[in-house]
Amino acid sequence: MNIFPENVTTYAGEIDNLFWLIFTFVAIAFVISVIALIYPMIRYSNKNSPKAEYITGEKKKHFKWITIALVLLAMSDFVILVVEHGTWDKIEMNPPTDGVRVGITGIQWNWVFTYPGPDGKINTSDDIVINEMESELHVPVNTNVIMELRSRDVIHNVFLPNARLKQDVLPGRTNIRWVNFTKEGKYELICSQICGVLHSKMRNFIVVDSKEKYDAFMKDLYEKHNPKPKVDSPAKVATDSLQAKVPSADSTAKK
Amino acid sequence: MENGQHQQSFIQKYIFSTDHKVIGMQYAINGLLMAIAGGFLAYVFRYNLAFPGKDIPLFGQLSPMQYNTFITNHGMIMVFWVGMPLLLSSLGNFLIPTMVGTDDMAFPTLNMLSFWIFFVSSIVLLLAFFVPGGAYGGGWTMYPPLSANAYMNPNPDFFQALFSGASLMLLAVALEFVAMLMGGINFVVTTINKRAKGMTAFRIPLIVWFIDIASVIFMFAVGPLVAGAFMLLLDITVGTGFFDAARGGDPILWQHLFWFFGHPEVYVLLLPSLGVLGEILPVFSRKPLFAYKSIIYMALFSAVLSVVVWAHHQFVSGIDPRMATFFSIGTIIISIPFAGIFLAFMATLWGGSIKFTTPMLFALGFIGLFLVGGLTGLFLGSNAFDIYAHDSYFVVAHFHYTLFPDIFFGFFAAFYYWFPKFVGKDLDKTLGKIHFWLTTIFFNLTFFLLFFNGLAGEHRRINNYSFFGNVNKEPYTTFEKICTVGAILLILSQFVFVINLIKTLRSGKKAAKNPWNATTLEWVTDSPPKHGNFDTFPVVYRGPYEYSVPGCNEDYLPQNQEN
Numbered sequence: 157m158n159i160f161p162e163n164v165t166t167y168a169g170e171i172d173n174l175f176w177l178i179f180t181f182v183a184i185a186f187v188i189s190v191i192a193l194i195y196p197m198i199r200y201s202n203k204n205s206p207k208a209e210y211i212t213g214e215k216k217k218h219f220k221w222i223t224i225a226l227v228l229l230a231m232s233d234f235v236i237l238v239v240e241h242g243t244w245d246k247i248e249m250n251p252p253t254d255g256v257r258v259g260i261t262g263i264q265w266n267w268v269f270t271y272p273g274p275d276g277k278i279n280t281s282d283d284i285v286i287n288e289m290e291s292e293l294h295v296p297v298n299t300n301v302i303m304e305l306r307s308r309d310v311i312h313n314v315f316l317p318n319a320r321l322k323q324d325v326l327p328g329r330t331n332i333r334w335v336n337f338t339k340e341g342k343y344e345l346i347c348s349q350i351c352g353v354l355h356s357k358m359r360n361f362i363v364v365d366s367k368e369k370y371d372a373f374m375k376d377l378y379e380k381h382n383p384k385p386k387v388d389s390p391a392k393v394a395t396d397s398l399q400a401k402v403p404s405a406d407s408t409a410k411k
Numbered sequence: 412m413e414n415g416q417h418q419q420s421f422i423q424k425y426i427f428s429t430d431h432k433v434i435g436m437q438y439a440i441n442g443l444l445m446a447i448a449g450g451f452l453a454y455v456f457r458y459n460l461a462f463p464g465k466d467i468p469l470f471g472q473l474s475p476m477q478y479n480t481f482i483t484n485h486g487m488i489m490v491f492w493v494g495m496p497l498l499l500s501s502l503g504n505f506l507i508p509t510m511v512g513t514d515d516m517a518f519p520t521l522n523m524l525s526f527w528i529f530f531v532s533s534i535v536l537l538l539a540f541f542v543p544g545g546a547y548g549g550g551w552t553m554y555p556p557l558s559a560n561a562y563m564n565p566n567p568d569f570f571q572a573l574f575s576g577a578s579l580m581l582l583a584v585a586l587e588f589v590a591m592l593m594g595g596i597n598f599v600v601t602t603i604n605k606r607a608k609g610m611t612a613f614r615i616p617l618i619v620w621f622i623d624i625a626s627v628i629f630m631f632a633v634g635p636l637v638a639g640a641f642m643l644l645l646d647i648t649v650g651t652g653f654f655d656a657a658r659g660g661d662p663i664l665w666q667h668l669f670w671f672f673g674h675p676e677v678y679v680l681l682l683p684s685l686g687v688l689g690e691i692l693p694v695f696s697r698k699p700l701f702a703y704k705s706i707i708y709m710a711l712f713s714a715v716l717s718v719v720v721w722a723h724h725q726f727v728s729g730i731d732p733r734m735a736t737f738f739s740i741g742t743i744i745i746s747i748p749f750a751g752i753f754l755a756f757m758a759t760l761w762g763g764s765i766k767f768t769t770p771m772l773f774a775l776g777f778i779g780l781f782l783v784g785g786l787t788g789l790f791l792g793s794n795a796f797d798i799y800a801h802d803s804y805f806v807v808a809h810f811h812y813t814l815f816p817d818i819f820f821g822f823f824a825a826f827y828y829w830f831p832k833f834v835g836k837d838l839d840k841t842l843g844k845i846h847f848w849l850t851t852i853f854f855n856l857t858f859f860l861l862f863f864n865g866l867a868g869e870h871r872r873i874n875n876y877s878f879f880g881n882v883n884k885e886p887y888t889t890f891e892k893i894c895t896v897g898a899i900l901l902i903l904s905q906f907v908f909v910i911n912l913i914k915t916l917r918s919g920k921k922a923a924k925n926p927w928n929a930t931t932l933e934w935v936t937d938s939p940p941k942h943g944n945f946d947t948f949p950v951v952y953r954g955p956y957e958y959s960v961p962g963c964n965e966d967y968l969p970q971n972q973e974n
Contacts, residue, residue, distance in 0.1 A: 159863060159866045159867065160866055160867065160868075161867060161868045161881045171795060171796060171798065171799050174793065174795055174796050175790065175796055175866075178789055178790050178793060178796065179790075181789070182786045182787070182789055182790070185786060186782065186783075186786055189757070189782050190779070190782070192754075192757050193757055193760075193775070193778060193779060193782075196757070196760040196761045196762075196763070196765070197760065197765060197767075197775065200696070200760060200761065200762060200763045200764060200765050201764075201765050201767070202764050202765055202766045202767075205762075205763065205764045205765075206764055207764060207959065207966075208696060208697040208698040208762060208763045208764040208958065208959040208966065209698065209762035209763075209959065210698070210699065210958075210959050210960055210961055211698065211699065211701065211761075211762055212699045212701075212702075212703070213699070213700070213701030213702035213703070213705075213755065213758060213759075214702055214703075214704060214705070218701070218702075218758070219702055219705065221754075221758065222702065222705075222751055222754045222755060222758065225750070225754055226747055226750060226751050226754070229746070229747060229750050230747055233743045233744070233746065233747070233789075236743065236789065236793055237739065237740060237743060237793070240739070240793040240794065240795040240796065241736060241739075241795070243795035244732065244735070244736065244739075244794050244795040244798075247795065247798060248732040248735070248795075248798070249732045249733065309556065310554075310556045310557040310560070311554050311556070311557065311662060313727070313802065315802075315868075315870055317868030317881045318881075320798065320799035321798060321799070322727045322798055322799065322801050322802065323727050323729070323798075324727055324728045324729050325729075326656065326662055326663065326728075326729055327556060327655075327656040327657065327662065328656020328657065328661070328662070329656070329729055331729045344879065344880055344881060346870060346879065348801075348802050348803075348870040348871075349554075349802065350479065350549055350550040350557070350871075350872040351557060352479075352549070352557060353475050353476045353479065353548075354475065355479070355872065355873070356475055356478075356872075356873040356874045356875055356878065357878065359878060359879065
């Protein structure tokens, strides 16, 4: 039985592997510690050892055991840090910049999806905005999906269990995260930061389509919504009435 | 010397008392009563999680809003109104004056005031359940903007906003911190100024050291949070925008202020309990505490580190990813001194002559359970895995495996150990052991499986998981039910403790002065110690852990014994 949800992205496996690496260290440390705790309880119980030894533990020959254990712990910590930093670097610090852009905006209590218009950019006047309960965000498979994450009211959290991704979304900021799905299907997009009464019902879906299906979907979408740059109206985009007033905090987003 | 034998009225003696032992007792009773409230909330929402939508016995239907309120207040109560009074205030009050060998705290009136402010804070917190809109239900961390807009009425006037659940919770927390500050000042000053003759720094028992270190960490870290709480209160009541992005504020600012305090708070709760272990393990191993001085140095080192690891609670908050690396390193480094302390405790057992009394069982259980909690912390301290595990049931299981042993095993160990001294009666040994075994078994039944639910992607603070595909399947739904059964049994097992307490108070045998043959100063005086504690101030000749000293007739040398 797999203890994680199905892995459907390029980096989910890396996070699972990181878990198993840490688990290996933790399991060894656990077994050694349990033995070091249980053994003396039996060996030095009142019955087996009626007289205690006078050991203060300040002498080198006794304290060295603690030093050795701590050095081993520090070395395991170092290995974990190095490995996890590689994963962190890949996911959070050096995200890819090219790919399909989508906007995901949290509101109480729904995820609002934004597809770019013909200009390919989010947060411009030709965006197509879908604000329906239980709606689906369509993205292509095997493609970098660059997600611009925003919130219109309180803090929410974009949680994609199958991608092993969590990211808070905050009013006044745009956080950029990315994901690259390797398998078609319909996956949950959950809010994982308490956001009010109906937080428990804040769940939408991401649908990963093959490239052909995705192109067809986008064609349909453009026909249905007929997005045109509305030059006259000021930047009054449905997703971002709030953000428009606030300088965006991100540096990588819009070039 | 002052004996305090003058006549006192009942109110002076038991209600507005300045005697540190009465105040310690008041803190313990208040903390235990709040634990009943916190436990009841846990029972209600655990029942709801196993059987969503069903009527809950003794309660009825739980609405989504009530669910949020209950989980929020469960966390708040258990950390600030159970952990803090039981471990820091109650133990500090009982033990510091008696262990350093003096008659009372340095500032007895301030001490009395500390308890009564704490009492008022408990009332304010519970009062929030009865105001329009009910108590606050946005998570105990109170992240704005949710908390800043938490009133039911969209355009409240000042008083409506002031008497909203969120404001009352902030006020209660602020009051509690005032109480704890007064207590902390008393603890530190008493230790420094009122020690018995000969009680040098490295003759002070570990628990006194640890309560003082905890108090100093608390006093250092609490300032930013009080400032933050005041700003948030202004945001709620008069509509300022400190945390409102639309008006130039920043919601992440609150998270920094909160966790700058919130993480050191973990160590504020942990250190007194570790101090309890430091007293109990040597007594029942009949052996000196292993590396007493090194333990103190390691605790001081971790106290310094504890204030630079806070942002590991914010790995996915949208802080700069480069910052997260720094906090990840700090978090993993802080595991080293704490591992050192636990290893020293375990080393104390080696070569000893171990007696498995009730306090010893709770102390050993603490180490075993905390091992699970501490090691699972390594997963969460690593920021890349935290991208997935953050705010999941893995976190819930992890912190219950640290805080439950810390607060309850630590407190029960202390309770069974010092009860004969401060109440003067012997508790029932068999009932005590039954209490330990039931608590340990049902605690594991309640929380262990939650690690798996968390790894399967179960996120926190949801009232009905049947809505979510990744956890609405076997075995996770069964795990939920097992956890709930475990939680109910865990709560029921505490009745063994209550029965033991009632039985002992009614018909317990009078306790001896020094029933455990311990060395520290509180065992020198009567059980219970009278007002003023000692007939003559004791003089200290040696360190606190002189057990099985070669060439001695007895296997213990009390600190005040002149060879």
